[in-house]
Amino acid sequence: MKKRLFLTATAVAVAALGATSAMAQADTFKIGLILPLTGQQASTGKQIEAATRLYMAQNGVNMAGKKIELIIKDDGGIPDASKRIAQELVVNDKVNVLAGFGLTPIALAVAPIATQSKTPQVIMAAATSIITEASPYIIRTSFTIPQSAVAMADWAPKNGIKKVVTLVSDYGPGIDAERFFKDRLTFNGGQVIESLRVPLRGPDFAPFLQKVRDIKPDALFVFVPSGAGAAVMKQFLERGMDKAGIKLIGTGDLTDDDQLNDMGDGALNVVTSHHYSAAHPSALNKKFVDAFEKANKGLRPNFMAVGGYDGMRVIYEALRATKGAGGGDALLAAMKGQIFESPRGPMFIDAQTRDVVHNMYLRKVEKKDGKLYNVEFDVIKDMKDPGKTR
Ligand code: VNL
Numbered sequence: 001m002k003k004r005l006f007l008t009a010t011a012v013a014v015a016a017l018g019a020t021s022a023m024a025q026a027d028t029f030k031i032g033l034i035l036p037l038t039g040q041q042a043s044t045g046k047q048i049e050a051a052t053r054l055y056m057a058q059n060g061v062n063m064a065g066k067k068i069e070l071i072i073k074d075d076g077g078i079p080d081a082s083k084r085i086a087q088e089l090v091v092n093d094k095v096n097v098l099a100g101f102g103l104t105p106i107a108l109a110v111a112p113i114a115t116q117s118k119t120p121q122v123i124m125a126a127a128t129s130i131i132t133e134a135s136p137y138i139i140r141t142s143f144t145i146p147q148s149a150v151a152m153a154d155w156a157p158k159n160g161i162k163k164v165v166t167l168v169s170d171y172g173p174g175i176d177a178e179r180f181f182k183d184r185l186t187f188n189g190g191q192v193i194e195s196l197r198v199p200l201r202g203p204d205f206a207p208f209l210q211k212v213r214d215i216k217p218d219a220l221f222v223f224v225p226s227g228a229g230a231a232v233m234k235q236f237l238e239r240g241m242d243k244a245g246i247k248l249i250g251t252g253d254l255t256d257d258d259q260l261n262d263m264g265d266g267a268l269n270v271v272t273s274h275h276y277s278a279a280h281p282s283a284l285n286k287k288f289v290d291a292f293e294k295a296n297k298g299l300r301p302n303f304m305a306v307g308g309y310d311g312m313r314v315i316y317e318a319l320r321a322t323k324g325a326g327g328g329d330a331l332l333a334a335m336k337g338q339i340f341e342s343p344r345g346p347m348f349i350d351a352q353t354r355d356v357v358h359n360m361y362l363r364k365v366e367k368k369d370g371k372l373y374n375v376e377f378d379v380i381k382d383m384k385d386p387g388k389t390r
Helices: 002-027 042-059 079-091 104-117 129-133 145-159 172-187 206-215 229-238 283-295 303-322 327-335
Strands: 028-035 066-074 097-100 121-123 138-140 163-169 191-198 219-223 247-251 271-274 339-342 345-349 356-368 371-383
Touching (some): 028 303, 042 066, 042 283, 042 303, 066 079, 066 303, 079 097, 079 104, 097 104, 097 303, 104 129, 104 138, 104 172, 129 138, 145 172, 145 247, 145 271, 145 356, 145 371, 163 172, 172 219, 191 206, 219 229, 283 303, 303 327
Parallel strands (some): 028 066, 028 097, 097 121, 163 191, 219 247, 247 271
Antiparallel strands (some): 271 356, 345 356, 356 371
């Protein structure tokens, strides 16, 4: 009798446990965040992780009756690893959204999984134009390289820069930067007299810069991914290229806020074009930068952080709009067309292209309160990805 009672009680307890975990499953909204937290692109992973955590700390984890859970995985910047991790997140963890993606090849490797599983894939970092066309479930909150490159190619010839050598990392965004910069500069009456490409992994910029020094163009236009800019700047200055009268210009990845303040005064006056500067003069950005630095031992947020922060905004608001019902397709529909103020300025997810529309700023490195910043001095408003209209 006693034994039976015990068994019954246990059965009830087990059943209850089963019910709770099933409920926990249904009541949890999972975001699978895949980032390069180790390897060459580790600073990108660190910035985005910090930004997503800040967004959650500021906005809570409860939305539409769901508890939002962030599952963070390190892919080391390797596409095969990202693909395997994305598969596990979808199949085992049953995530509602995939997010992150530090490099273009990673975003592209995961795209088929997003399509097959109908899981929205939020691109927070990668910036090659073509990415959004790799899956109808992709939404981008970072930026596109053609946006930055075209903005720079419009500014340069109006400012005495006619003959340019381009130097880019030899993969997706670098090829985009080279092509869109050259086409637009040529259209504007300038000329690219040499196009150089350096390997993405373990680049040695020295021989390339020596070549540029010999060619002596008006300016060197550079695209390297976040984290590599300081090495280019150091070599450029060590060779005395600035003193030889060669200007340094590029997309804002070059004067990355993550590294800028450690680049030294040699970086002063370098002009770049980009969607985000930690010095963007808005109340919202000031609040963002202060909170980010406070939560991360003084680390300054860069454009990767803002891509992650805004990506979380897009996910949260999609969950709010769908009240947690309808699955991936409903979420995706609620992500399209979102319009809001980002720390970068106004921003919009184009419903047709699922790509980001935002301002492109021309910025010059200046000293403010003893620190180096990208100070915005001009703006091209509401720029769509030029890669979508070619
Ligand atoms: C990419 C583009 C990566 C721009 C970056 O840093 C960047 C990319 C890691 O598309 O791979 O600054």
